[in-house]
Every structure is written in C-alpha cells, then in structure tokens.
Amino acid sequence: xxxxxxxxxxxxxxxxxxxxxxxxxxxxxxxxxxxxxxxxxxxxxxxxxxxxxxxxxxxxxxxxxxxxxxxxxxxxxxxxxxxxxxxxxxxxxxxxxxxxxxxxxxxxxxxxxxxxxxxxxxxxxxxxxxxxxxxxxxxxxxxxxxxxxxxxxxxxxxxxxxxxxxxxxxxxxxxxxxxxxxxxxxxxxxxxxxxxxxxxxxxxxxxxxxxxxxxxxxxxxxxxxxxxxxxxxxxxxxxxxxxxxxxxxxxxxxxxxxxxxxxxxxxxxxxxxxxxxxxxxxxxxxxxxxxxxxxxxxxxxxxx
Amino acid sequence: xxxxxxxxxxxxxxxxxxxxxxxxxxxxxxxxxxxxxxxxxxxxxxxxxxxxxxxxxxxxxxxxxxxxxxxxxxxxxxxxxxxxxxxxxxxxxxxxxxxxxxxxxxxxxxxxxxxxxxxxxxxxxxxxxxxxxxxxxxxxxxxxxxxxxxxxxxxxxxxxxxxxxxxxxxxxxxxxxxxxxxxxxxxxxxxxxxxxxxxxxxxxxxxxxxxxxxxxxxxxxxxxxxxxxxxxxxxxxxxxxxxxxxxxxxxxxxxxxxxxxxxxxxxxxxxxxxxxxxxxxxxxxxxxxxxxxxxxxxxxxxxxxxxxxxxxxxxxxxxxxxx
Numbered sequence: 129x130x131x132x133x134x135x136x137x138x139x140x141x142x143x144x145x146x147x148x149x150x151x152x153x154x155x156x157x158x159x160x161x162x163x164x165x166x167x168x169x170x171x172x173x174x175x176x177x178x179x180x181x182x183x184x185x186x187x188x189x190x191x192x193x194x195x196x197x198x199x200x201x202x203x204x205x206x207x208x209x210x211x212x213x214x215x216x217x218x219x220x221x222x223x224x225x226x227x228x229x230x231x232x233x234x235x236x237x238x239x240x241x242x243x244x245x246x247x248x249x250x251x252x253x254x255x256x257x258x259x260x261x262x263x264x265x266x267x268x269x270x271x272x273x274x275x276x277x278x279x280x281x282x283x284x285x286x287x288x289x290x291x292x293x294x295x296x297x298x299x300x301x302x303x304x305x306x307x308x309x310x311x312x313x314x315x316x317x318x319x320x321x322x323x324x325x326x327x328x329x330x331x332x333x334x335x336x337x338x339x340x341x342x343x344x345x346x347x348x349x350x351x352x353x354x355x356x357x358x359x360x361x362x363x364x365x366x367x368x369x370x371x372x373x374x375x376x377x378x379x380x381x382x383x384x385x386x387x388x389x390x391x392x393x394x395x396x397x398x399x400x401x402x403x404x405x406x407x408x409x410x411x412x413x414x415x416x417x418x419x420x421x422x423x424x425x426x427x428x429x430x431x432x
Numbered sequence: 433x434x435x436x437x438x439x440x441x442x443x444x445x446x447x448x449x450x451x452x453x454x455x456x457x458x459x460x461x462x463x464x465x466x467x468x469x470x471x472x473x474x475x476x477x478x479x480x481x482x483x484x485x486x487x488x489x490x491x492x493x494x495x496x497x498x499x500x501x502x503x504x505x506x507x508x509x510x511x512x513x514x515x516x517x518x519x520x521x522x523x524x525x526x527x528x529x530x531x532x533x534x535x536x537x538x539x540x541x542x543x544x545x546x547x548x549x550x551x552x553x554x555x556x557x558x559x560x561x562x563x564x565x566x567x568x569x570x571x572x573x574x575x576x577x578x579x580x581x582x583x584x585x586x587x588x589x590x591x592x593x594x595x596x597x598x599x600x601x602x603x604x605x606x607x608x609x610x611x612x613x614x615x616x617x618x619x620x621x622x623x624x625x626x627x628x629x630x631x632x633x634x635x636x637x638x639x640x641x642x643x644x645x646x647x648x649x650x651x652x653x654x655x656x657x658x659x660x661x662x663x664x665x666x667x668x669x670x671x672x673x674x675x676x677x678x679x680x681x682x683x684x685x686x687x688x689x690x691x692x693x694x695x696x697x698x699x700x701x702x703x704x705x706x707x708x709x710x711x712x713x714x715x716x717x718x719x720x721x722x723x724x725x726x727x728x729x730x731x732x733x734x735x736x737x738x739x740x741x742x743x744x745x746x747x748x749x750x751x752x753x754x755x
Contacts, residue, residue, distance in 0.1 A: 152642060163646035170541060170649075173533030177620065180613045181557045184568050239464035246461070255465055257738065258472055264667060264734035265727070266674025268701040269479070272723040275708075276478045296471060303468065329457040350559070357561025360676035363705055384563045388677050391567045399571070406564045417559045421552075 188406050195404025204372050205386060211397050215405050217372040221287060221380035222409075225366070226356050228291035228376060233298045234348055240299075241306025241344075242332055256307070259300035270296055271361030278365065285367035287376035293361035298351040305347020309340035342427040349420030353413045359384035383409045476727070483724040486717040494718070495725065500687035500703070502711075507718035509725065511689045515604070515697040516729075518690065519679060520672040522608025523615055527668055530612075531619030532661065536649055538620065539627040551624060558617035566678035569610040574601035574682060582694055596692040600684065605693045607683040611675060615668040622667065626660025626744055627653055663740030670733040674726065676701035700726045 199214045206213030244256055274293030279285055313336050321331045337344070367379040368389065383405050390402035452460065486494065490507060497508030538551055578601030585605075586595040630653045638652045654661070684696025685706055698706075700722050711719050 159644045159647065163644035166646040166650070167541065170533040170537045173530045174537040174542075176530055177534040177554075177616055181554075181616070183572075184560065184565060184613070187568055187572055188564060236464055236467060239461055240468050243461040243465045255469060257735075258469070260738045261731060261734045262472060264670045264674075264730065264737065266670075266676070266701060266730045268674065268676040268704055269723050269727045269730065270475070272482075272704065272720065273475045273478060276482055276720075277474065296475070299468060299471070327451045327457065328454045329452040332457070333451075353559050357559070357563070359561070359563040360701065360705055363677075364708055384561060384677075387563045387567055388681070391563075391570050391681055402567055406561075406567050409561055410564055413559050413561060414556060417556050 185410070188403065188410055191400075191403035192405075192407025195400045196407070200401065200404050205370055205381060205401070206397075207370060208393060208395055208398065213397065213401060215381075215383065215386055215401060215408070217369065218381040218383045218386045218405065219408075220372060220374060221290075221366065221369070221382040222356060222384075224374070224376050225287055225291045225294055225362075225380065225382060226352060228288060229295035229298060229355055230348070230352055232291075233295040233302055233351075237299050237302030237348075237351075238306045238337070238344065240303040241310060242336070244303065244307040245310035245336075256304070259303050262300040263304070267297060267358050268360040268364075271364035274361055274365040284377075285365060285379040287366055287373070287378065287380035290362045290366035290380065290382065291376065293365050294355040294358055297358060297361065298355045301351040301354065302348055305351065306340070306344055309343025309347060310336050312343060313339040342424040345427065346420040346424040349416045349423070353416035353420075356416075357384065357409060357413050359388050363388065479720065479724050479727055482720040483717055486714060486721040489714055490718070495721070498689060502707075502715045505714065507715065507721075509700070509703075509718075509722055511687055512698050512700045512703045512722065513725070514689055515683070516673055516699040516701075516726075518604055518693075518697070519607045519611055519683065519699060520669060522605065522693070523611035523672045524665070524669055526609075526612040527615050527619050528665060531616055531664075531668070532623060532654075534616070534620045535623040535627055536653070538624045540649060540653070551621070554617050554624075555621045558621060562614060562675055562678040563681075565610055565614050566681035569606060569678065569682040570602070573606060573609070577601045577606050586694075594693050597694050599694060600696060602682050602684040603694050603696045604683065604690050607679045607697075607699075608693075610678050610682050611672045614675065614678060615671050618671055619664050619668040622664035622741070623657070623661045626657040626664070630656035657744070659740055660744030663737050663742075663744055666733060666737035666740060670730060670737055673733060674701060674730055676705050680705050 199212055201214060201219070202216050203212065203214030204217040205215060240255075240259075244252055244259075270293050273296065274289050278289035278292050282289075317335050317339060318331050321335045326334070362382050362385055366382060366385070368385050369379045369381045373380050386405045387402050387409065390398040390405075393399060393402075486507065494507050495509045495513075497506070498510050499506040499508045500511060534554075538547065538554070542550060578599050582595070582599035582601070582605070586599070589595055634652050634656060635648055638648045643651065679699050680702035683698055683702055685698045685702055686696040687698055687703075688695075690697040704719050704722055704726075707715070708719055
C-alpha cells in the first residue's frame with residue numbers, strides 16, 4: 129500500500145487519514161486470516177448439518193427396502209414371536225384417517241382462509257395469531273384433546289378420534305396457507321368481478337379460489353404430509369389394532385404406530401417391519417411434499 | 433347495420449348457481465371462523481377441566497415436587513420439566529451455531545447452481561416424520577453412543593462432572609442430539625430466508641469499505657437479520673420442547689432427575705405418552721396436568737416466536753415458507 133507524502137503534522141485531517149490507512153493495512157492480514165477461518169467453520173457446519181440428515185434417509189432406505197415384499201403389503205401386523213407379518217392393516221388405517229381428516233378440514237380451512245384474507249380487523253388479527261400459535265403446539269397436547277373430546281365422550285378408541293386430532297393439527301396450517309394464497313390474487317381481478325355486479329360468494333368461488341389454486345394445493349398437500357406423519361396424537365386416540373379394520377368407529381392401526389411399537393422389539397421380523405413402515409411413510413410424505421411443489425409449478429404454468 | 437351480439441342468456445346466469453346473498457356469505461365465513469375459534473377454546477378449556485382434579489387433590493406444589501411414584505400417590509413433575517428443558521437446551525446449544533452457520537453458507541457461500549436445490553432439500557427434511565428419527569436414534573445411534581461416543585466424550589470432558597455414570601447409549605445426550613437433528617431444518621430454512629433478504633446495498637457498501645467476507649456476514653448480514661434469526665430459534669425451541677415419540681424412544685424413560693448428561697431421564701411429552709394407556713384416577717388427571725403445563729409452555733414459546741418472525745417480516749425480511 130502506497131503512503132501519501134504530506135507533511136502530516138501540519139494538517140489534522142491528513143494525519144487522521146494516514147492513521148486509518150495504516151490501521152487498515154496492518155490489520156488486513158489478520159482480518160483475512162480470521163475471515164478464512166470463520167468461513168471455513170461455516171462450511172464445516174454445513175457439512176455437519178448434512179451428514180445426519182443424509183444418514184437418516186440412507187439408513188431408512190437400506191434397512192427398509194428388504195422388508196418390502198408381498199406379505200408386507202398384504203398381511204396384517206403380527207404379535208411378538210410370530211414370524212412374518214405385514215402392515216396392510218396400518219396402511220388402511222393411515223389412509224382412512226388421512227382421508228377423513230382431509231375431507232373435513234379442507235373445506236373448513238379454506239373458508240377460514242377466505243375469511244382471514246378478506247378481513248383486516250382486530251378480530252381477524254387475533255384469529256390469525258391463534259392459528260399461527262396452534263401450528264407450533266406440541267402434538268401430544270392435541271392428542272390429549274382428541275382423547276377428551278372423542279374417546280372419553282364416545283367411550284371407545286376409534287379411527288375417527290385419530291382423524292379428529294390429525295384434522296385439528298392440519299386445520300391452522302390449511303387456514304394460513306389458504307389465506308396467503310388468496311391474498312396473492314391480484315386485487316384487479318376481484319374488483320373487476322365486483323364491478324360486473326358479482327356477489328361476494330361468486331367472486332370467491334369463480335375468481336379467488338381458482339386463481340389461488342396453486343398455492344392452495346401446495347398448502348393442503350403439505351398439511352396432509354404433516355398430518356400423516358404424526359404419531360403421538362394417534363397413540364392416545366386410535367389405540368392400535370392387530371387386525372384389519374375398515375370401520376373407522378373402531379380402534380385402528382396406523383403406520384407411525386407400527387414404527388413406534390416395533391422399534392423397541394427384540395424380534396428381527398418386527399424390527400424389519402418397522403424399517404419397512406418407516407420407508408413407506410417417508411416415501412408417502414416426501415412424495416406429497418415434492419408433489420405439491422411440482423403441482424403448484426404445473427398449475428401456474430397452465431394459466432399463462 | 434351491425435347489432436351488438438348479446439351473450440347467450442344461460443352463460444351469464446351460470447355464475448350465480450352457488451351464489452349466496454352477500455349477507456349469508458359473510459355469515460357462512462364468520463361461522464367457519466367461529467368453528468376454529470370454538471375448537472381452540474374447547475381445546476384449552478377441556479385441558480383445564482380435566483387437569484383440575486389433580487390441582488384440587490394435590491395442591492399446586494405437585495408441579496415442582498421431585499418424586500413421580502403413582503403407587504404411593506406421588507405425582508411430582510419436576511424431573512420431567514427438567515428433562516424437557518435439558519434435552520431442549522442440548523439441542524438448541526448445537527442448533528444455534530450450526531444452524532446459523534449452515535444458513536449463512538446456504539445464503540451466501542454455496543455456488544448459485546446448487547443453492548436452490550440444497551435449500552429445497554433442507555426444507556423437505558423438515559417433513560420427515562419424527563417417529564422415523566426416533567427409530568434411527570434407537571437402533572443406529574444408541575449402540576454407537578454406548579460403545580464409542582460416550583466413552584470418548586467422558587475421556588476428554590469427564591473433568592466437568594457432566595459425564596459421570598455408566599455409558600448407556602440412551603439418555604439425555606442422545607435425546608438432545610436427536611432433537612438437534614430434527615429442529616435443524618426449521619432453524620436453517622427460516623434463518624436462510626431472513627439472511628438472504630438483507631438489502632444488497634448494505635452488503636455491497638460494506639464490501640466497498642474493504643470489509644472481508646466474514647466481516648460482511650458478521651457485522652452487516654447477521655445483525656440485519658437478527659430478529660428473524662431469533663424467531664427461527666424460538667420456533668425451533670418450541671418444536672424441541674413438544675417433541676414426543678422421538679424423545680420417548682431414545683431417552684430411557686426414567687422418572688428421576690438426571691445427574692449426568694448420560695443418565696436416562698424423561699420429558700413431559702414422554703411421560704404422558706408412556707403412562708396414558710394404564711393411568712386412572714388421580715394419575716390420569718396428573719397426566720392431564722402435565723399436558724396443561726406443556727400447553728402453557730407451547731403457547732408462550734410459539735407466541736413469542738410468531739411475534740419475532742412477524743416483526744422481522746414487517747421490516748422487509750422473512751418469508752412464511754416454513755411454518
């Protein structure tokens with residue numbers, strides 16, 4: 129670094145500039161080294177973050193794939209000590225619980241989302257905040273609620289009690305996703321419809337919801353993915369069932385329950401079924417998550 | 433002479449097939465909102481009502497008593513509250529620096545070509561069900577911790593007194609590590625979003641003044657995204673506090689206060705899920721009480737997190753991509 133040749137003692141401003149130049153020059157090497165080290169640590173942290181996440185997925189795939197045979201998809205779960213078995217009853221349970229939870233939650237959630245998107249008052253703000261807080265609520269507390277509200281009231285564990293708890297977990301997620309998507313629809317569209325004399329309900333049904341469909345689809349699928357993976361609420365509501373049960377008013381089995389119950393079993397076949405069920409659940413959840421994004425892009429493109 | 437063509441009459445009507453009058457439509461929306469609010473109110477009130485017998489028979493002090501022994505009618509929650517706090521603390525002590533470093537790397541250091549892919553992958557990992565992490569922790573990590581990790585940590589950190597006792601594999605440490613892995617995607621995804629939207633004028637200004645890359649990140653980017661990072665941290669803390677099955681599988685489930693990070697212990701959610709099936713009478717309402725304590729913690733932590741994330745969003749940062 130070149131230093132300017134002035135008589136520094138005569139000019140306080142120049143003297144100050146030279147002091148700053150010197151300080152920057154002498155600290156440059158030190159700053160460069162500490163920058164290198166700190167940036168290196170960031171890279172190392174990235175590696176530390178990726179390793180366990182990749183390891184989980186790799187383990188589940190490697191240990192789970194051998195479990196996938198015909199029996200796995202067609203037989204019901206077996207008790208300890210009996211060889212073989214599958215998870216057909218758990219697949220039926222998870223599918224039915226997911227279906228009922230989604231079927232009830234999506235219409236209510238979307239209408240709530242519409243409400244929130246169209247109102248800016250204090251009450252709407254409070255509801256919005258409540259929904260946000262509910263999305264982070266420990267799922268076990270919602271399981272307890274499912275137990276109190278349905279199991280205690282009806283006097284028995286049932287698939288529907290599980291669907292109630294799972295639906296209550298999904299509801300705020302769908303509400304907020306729906307609201308965000310509907311708020312993203314350009315104002316001109318709804319104002320044009322209003323100018324044509326359309327009623328509010330017509331605008332919602334023929335303008336807002338169709339225009340917000342990509343966002344709504346993503347939100348719903350992500351909520352379903354989250355709901356299907358929940359374990360704790362199911363433990364308190366559907367109880368589990370060794371046998372195939374199609375009737376949702378009876379205790380049912382579900383994939384997360386199989387994983388949870390089998391993971392501490394000493395029997396190799398049960399453990400293998402746990403890995404297989406983990407792989408199945410993970411594939412379903414990841415397909416829903418990835419699928420929701422792909423579908424959103426496709427729907428968006430179709431529109432143009 | 434041309435006439436204006438009028439549209440066929442049927443078409444114009446079709447739009448009104450489902451149309452409710454505006455008043456009825458508003459009523460329907462309000463009713464749906466009321467259903468949600470009603471459900472939340474029912475949720476909170478029913479928890480309080482069910483937990484009340486525990487408070488009326490045991491007073492209020494049972495929450496901070498040390499002994500959980502249903503056969504002798506003792507229902508102290510302290511070991512479980514401590515276990516919840518300790519596992520969460522282990523997870524967050526690791527998740528804050530590692531999550532922040534990862535988010536910085538994803539937002540500013542990783543080459544543009546892979547940036548989007550890596551970020552989406554991290555967000556997808558947040559969707560992996562927690563029971564899968566629990567299974568992996570119990571079957572794969574627990575033996576590894578018992579044979580290698582815990583003996584190694586004891587040999588280098590034993591002098592702190594935190595690593596006394598036998599190497600059991602399962603326990604506080606493993607539960608904390610599993611929680612760390614589980615909350616990392618939440619922490620990374622949200623902080624990356626807030627870091628990425630720090631105004632580029634500020635970043636470029638700092639670079640022009642001769643700051644090194646790290647000085648830019650530390651003095652400009654991180655302070656600019658401070659509120660959002662704090663929000664991400666609090667949201668992740670809420671997730672760790674409330675996690676149930678993954679922790680129940682790897683913590684060993686013993687109702688005693690841990691004396692070392694290798695000890696088996698238990699948490700509030702694990703207590704509930706392990707004892708709910710057989711509990712009756714006072715024990716059952718004590719479990720409802722544990723649920724109520726968890727509910728209060730959950731409301732507090734999540735409310736704080738939402739306020740932080742939202743104020744970060746208002747100041748022009750943060751997306752709500754990850755809830």
